[in-house]
Amino acid sequence: MALEDAGVTLDSIAFKIATGYGRKRAEANRDVTEITCHAAGAVHLFPGTRTIIDIGGQDTKVIRVSPDGDVENFAMNDKCAAGTGRFLEVMARALEVDIDELGPLSLESDNPQKISSFCTVFGESEVVSHVAGGAAAADIARGIHESVAHRVSGLVKRVGVENELTMSGGVARNPGMRSALSAALSTPINFHENSQIMGALGAALIARTTHQRA
Amino acid sequence: MSRMPLQATALTQKLMKEYYASCRESHARGRKVAWSTVMMPTEILLAADIDVLFPENQSATCGAKGLGPELSELAEAAGLSQETCSYVRCDLGIRKGGQSPWGGLPDPDIVFCATSSCTTVTKWYQDLRRFFSCEFAMVDMPFNFSGEITEHAENYIVEQLQGCIRQIEALTGKPYDYERLEEVVGLAQTAHEYWRKCLELGATNPSPITTTDILVNMGPIVCLRGTQAAIDVYETLYEELLERVRIGYVAAGQERFRLVWDNIPFWFALGSTVRRLSAHGAVLVGATYLYHWVRDVDPKDPLRTMGRAYSTAITMNQSIAHKITKIGNMLELYQADGLIIHSNRSCKPDSLGSLDLKRAIEDRLNIPVLMVDGDHTDSRAVSDAVVQTRMEAFIESLEQRKYGGLQLA
Amino acid sequence: MNDAYKELLATCKSVISNPMAYVAEWKSRNPGKKAVGFLPTYVPLEPIYAAGGLPVGLWGSDIPVAVADAYIQQFTCSLVRSVTEEAFTGMYDGLDAVLFPPICDSLKLVGSSWDLNLSGKFLVEFANLPERLDGAAAGTYLEAELRRVSKRINGESIEDRHFPQAIALVNRLRESMAGFCTWRSAHPVPFADVAAILKAATVLHADEYRTLVDKVLSVASAPAEPVHAIPIVVTGLSCQLPHPEMMRCFDEAGLSVVADDLFLGLRGTPAVEENGNPYANIAKSYCKSAPMAIRHTEHAKRHEQILEQIERNRAKGIVFMVPKFCEPEWFDLRYLQEEIRQRRIPNIVLDFEEGLGATGSLQTRLSAFAETLSLR
Incomplete structure (x- = not known):
């Protein structure tokens, strides 16, 4: 399907790299973690990148790369969902807002409501009590994004903030998230409209290099 | 009945304020300052004219002022995991430039820790030694798992206290004054006795004093037992409570349910917890925490009796079986309708075993128990809404039990 | 093998x-x-x-x-x-x-x-x-x-007279464990196997264990099969020996754990004197325990011990595998990591929790760490 869209055939592919959680099971010439792939993709699109923030569904990664684009260090959230896309999903549901609308909605806020708990379950009950307290949906939405941004910025500080920052992954398309994160880190963040395929792009780039070297 | 202010509270506030001010001044004039854990026989320091300050108390105050999350975050940014006790994170947060509600503590010349509260303090105080490049003293207090302290454990504690005294001599450059120690321990024992009598009067049904009012008067027994000033506070409090009991003064106005609290409070929500409970006529009449200072020490044999007291009076360092007996007795003394246990993720030694405690109190004494998850200073680990719901549901169940059904408010 | x-x-x-x-x-x-x-x-x-x-x-x-x-x-x-x-x-x-x-x-x-x-x-x-x-x-x-x-x-x-033999037995158990650890530094074997062999030392009777290990050590070792794995050191689990299934993630990521301080208690106490007051002798050995998070020792001593392991084994990096909710280890980590970073030794912190299907995320982290090491 994807091959058709791209107008290529399977046998025209010289070297395949699998990445992501299923990478070990895919038929490929080799597998590379999504961390290395996201880094390669981000550096390709924004060559000045030194820090990559990837907020995914289950986990969040902060990756530091050298000026040459090699991964130097990275940090991931622990097993709990706070600071991940999952947190946003749960909160959107608690707020009864579509997940795609949560970000734009948050930008309308002028009085963000604080979500202070670092536990998703507790955070959800905070959202519910803000709703019950009559707070505006936009203000709660902003609070939700600030909570994630706060959590992620802690992770960023663990590897050290180094400009430029680039966001990758699907959550990067959420303007509320970009705005909150940029505010939390007091620095602008690079964003590409195709952010969700940055990892795949990176995998392709690594495949090309590996193949050429071989 | 109109509200009667407590003279003792005014005395406590004045005493503690003057104490902290004088520590700051005298430190500037070269007097030695020690930082110590709370569950440490600090009588040995007071007897050597060393000012003693307690980072745990500062952290509790941070909690009460709502500074827990921001100080914790500073500590976490400095590399200390969220898995550690939030008292330690508050202290490190202040050392990393965070705001102290007290304007900070004067730097220590020596730090003292005793494992009677937890093993956390050893790691914490090693860090303090490194941070301040100061002397470090420690008393390892073996866990009392059988209910009785063994003779060799007692000797071990005494020998370590003697070691601490040698460190004090080196610090002050003076031979240690053992007569002065006897005097200080004698004063401490008098303070302990008044403290015990105040708690016993506080247990009167209905209660002449709220637990919050006792908590705000803890400063002297924790920090200054061994001084005449501490005795004066508790003698005053005792007289006031006698008078209140005599005239039938009920501190909470009404007591539909008498509840006891186990573990350190949520310092950041103490007021709101009490208010919420009282909205339903539920009153905190006692707290197990206060009983750590119900101790017996003997000026004739100070080191040995202090060692024994720290192995038998502090439930954090004792078996669950012992804790069950102690709290069971207390619930009967208070004629309590229920027990609220705070399962405090920052204080494992006082929290693990709570599930056994809950079962035992419910089964043996037929007293309902509520367990709430929380943290003593880090409000990010606590969901206010969840706590509120659980407390209200608990009171509803008490209501059905005690009054046969829900009452219209 | x-x-x-x-x-x-x-x-x-x-x-x-x-x-x-x-x-x-x-x-x-x-x-x-x-x-x-x-x-x-x-x-x-x-x-x-x-x-x-x-x-x-x-x-x-x-x-x-x-x-x-x-x-x-x-x-x-x-x-x-x-x-x-x-x-x-x-x-x-x-x-x-x-x-x-x-x-x-x-x-x-x-x-x-x-x-x-x-x-x-x-x-x-x-x-x-x-x-x-x-x-x-x-x-x-x-x-x-x-x-x-x-x-x-x-x-x-x-009676005290029963002790010399028991003391000798446990001393030889320590020797067997140490001997095996030296052997495996030269014969890279999967970390999962190392964990299993060390763990069994505390279950098998010491005599049976020693007989098995002695046989391995006495056979003139065949030249080790060439291994392309990257040598690393693991620290942070002084009380634990993870389930081998979990440790397989190291092997699959292409990391060879050449030294560690897993389960340091028994390994970390020196041999006990066989003659004299047995209880006093055992106590003396305990008081000479290797530095670890759960004992009161100075930070510097533990740092030296780990740096020495890295240097001796020419390890390329260090994995801090710290049990979730283990306060002592998390306290030690702060300064240890500072020390390691100052020396620019590549490192990664993993919170360790057995079960809960955590191996997927562990695998990703370890593979990514291996990728960063292979770029150096």
Whole structure:
């Protein structure tokens, strides 16, 4: 399907790299973690990148790369969902807002409501009590994004903030998230409209290099 | 009945304020300052004219002022995991430039820790030694798992206290004054006795004093037992409570349910917890925490009796079986309708075993128990809404039990 | 690998996959003798062997925890929870006694809960080891404490004359473990196997273990198969020996763990003098324990120990594998990581929790770490 869209055939592919959680099971010439792939993709699109923030569904990664684009260090959230896309999903549901609308909605806020708990379950009950307290949906939405941004910025500080920052992954398309994160880190963040395929792009780039070297 | 202010509270506030001010001044004039854990026989320091300050108390105050999350975050940014006790994170947060509600503590010349509260303090105080490049003293207090302290454990504690005294001599450059120690321990024992009598009067049904009012008067027994000033506070409090009991003064106005609290409070929500409970006529009449200072020490044999007291009076360092007996007795003394246990993720030694405690109190004494998850200073680990719901549901169940059904408010 | 190694590994794997079956079998061979379980990381084994008994390390497994949740809160490490699950579901009923070293706040209180709930099944005792190792007071105290514990678990005082043999046996057990660790630095074997072999040292009778390891060490070692794995050091688990399934992630990521400080208690105490007052001698050895998070020692000593391991084994990086909810290890991590970073040694922190299907994320992190190392 994807091959058709791209107008290529399977046998025209010289070297395949699998990445992501299923990478070990895919038929490929080799597998590379999504961390290395996201880094390669981000550096390709924004060559000045030194820090990559990837907020995914289950986990969040902060990756530091050298000026040459090699991964130097990275940090991931622990097993709990706070600071991940999952947190946003749960909160959107608690707020009864579509997940795609949560970000734009948050930008309308002028009085963000604080979500202070670092536990998703507790955070959800905070959202519910803000709703019950009559707070505006936009203000709660902003609070939700600030909570994630706060959590992620802690992770960023663990590897050290180094400009430029680039966001990758699907959550990067959420303007509320970009705005909150940029505010939390007091620095602008690079964003590409195709952010969700940055990892795949990176995998392709690594495949090309590996193949050429071989 | 109109509200009667407590003279003792005014005395406590004045005493503690003057104490902290004088520590700051005298430190500037070269007097030695020690930082110590709370569950440490600090009588040995007071007897050597060393000012003693307690980072745990500062952290509790941070909690009460709502500074827990921001100080914790500073500590976490400095590399200390969220898995550690939030008292330690508050202290490190202040050392990393965070705001102290007290304007900070004067730097220590020596730090003292005793494992009677937890093993956390050893790691914490090693860090303090490194941070301040100061002397470090420690008393390892073996866990009392059988209910009785063994003779060799007692000797071990005494020998370590003697070691601490040698460190004090080196610090002050003076031979240690053992007569002065006897005097200080004698004063401490008098303070302990008044403290015990105040708690016993506080247990009167209905209660002449709220637990919050006792908590705000803890400063002297924790920090200054061994001084005449501490005795004066508790003698005053005792007289006031006698008078209140005599005239039938009920501190909470009404007591539909008498509840006891186990573990350190949520310092950041103490007021709101009490208010919420009282909205339903539920009153905190006692707290197990206060009983750590119900101790017996003997000026004739100070080191040995202090060692024994720290192995038998502090439930954090004792078996669950012992804790069950102690709290069971207390619930009967208070004629309590229920027990609220705070399962405090920052204080494992006082929290693990709570599930056994809950079962035992419910089964043996037929007293309902509520367990709430929380943290003593880090409000990010606590969901206010969840706590509120659980407390209200608990009171509803008490209501059905005690009054046969829900009452219209 | 040679046949002796295959035999060692097969026996160890079988014993740790079902330690209680081994205990039952040992007891049928040794009627009237006691099997005494112990919690990590260390209790002196000599008094158990002196009475002819079998010490059995309790390590739990990756079983889902359900029953234990009714006794201990979830803010305890996975080892404590999993062992409690096994104990409360009757898996340890074949033991005569269990010894707890109250080395952390969790073990103190969890041991107390076992005592409260399980003492009808087996004796629950505390080997109340001192937290500090400095000064004469700790040694004197420990000597008396060991006499007491020995009498309690054995039901009678063991005469001193039974000790030299038991002390020699445990000394040789330490030698076997150390010998194996040296051997494996030169013969890279999967980390999963290392974990299994070290773990079995606390379950198999010391004599049987030594015989198996000696065979491996005595065979002129065939040249090691070429290994492309990247040498690294693991630290942070001084009380734990993870389930081999979990350790396989290191091997799959292409990382070869050439040194570690897993389960340092027994390995980290030096040989005990065989002659003289046995209890005093054991106490003396304990007070010379290697630095680890659960003992009161200076930060610098632990840092030196780890840096030395990295240097000696030419490791390319270090993995901090720190158990979730283990306060002592998380405290130590702060300065240790600072020290490692200053030296620009690549490192990664993983919070460790057995079970919960955590291997997927562990694998990603380790593979990514391997990728960063291979770029250097």
